[in-house]
Amino acid sequence: MSRVMADCRRFESESDCTLTIIGEEAEVVMTAAQHAEAVHGHQNTPELQQQIRDMLEPESGYVQGERQPEPFPG
Numbered sequence: 001m002s003r004v005m006a007d008c009r010r011f012e013s014e015s016d017c018t019l020t021i022i023g024e025e026a027e028v029v030m031t032a033a034q035h036a037e038a039v040h041g042h043q044n045t046p047e048l049q050q051q052i053r054d055m056l057e058p059e060s061g062y063v064q065g066e067r068q069p070e071p072f073p074g
């Protein structure tokens with residue numbers, strides 16, 4: 001199993017969150033959903049978890065330090 005990444009630095013956010021979560025997909029989706037609820041004020045719903053799943057990147061996309069944020073899709 002390859003590991004995947006959910007990177008809060010990827011998108012601009014009000015809290016300027018710098019958290020990066022890397023692990024197996026199920027771990028990352030669960031942890032990122034809990035984080036999104038605790039820190040970003042989202043509701044931890046199946047829809048949110050699907051959104052997170054759609055935004056996952058391969059672990060190899062990790063960059064150290066600062067990352068240039070992208071506009072949020074949609």
Ligand SMILES: [Zn+2]
Pocket residue numbers: 008017018019035039040
């Ligand atoms: Zn965050």
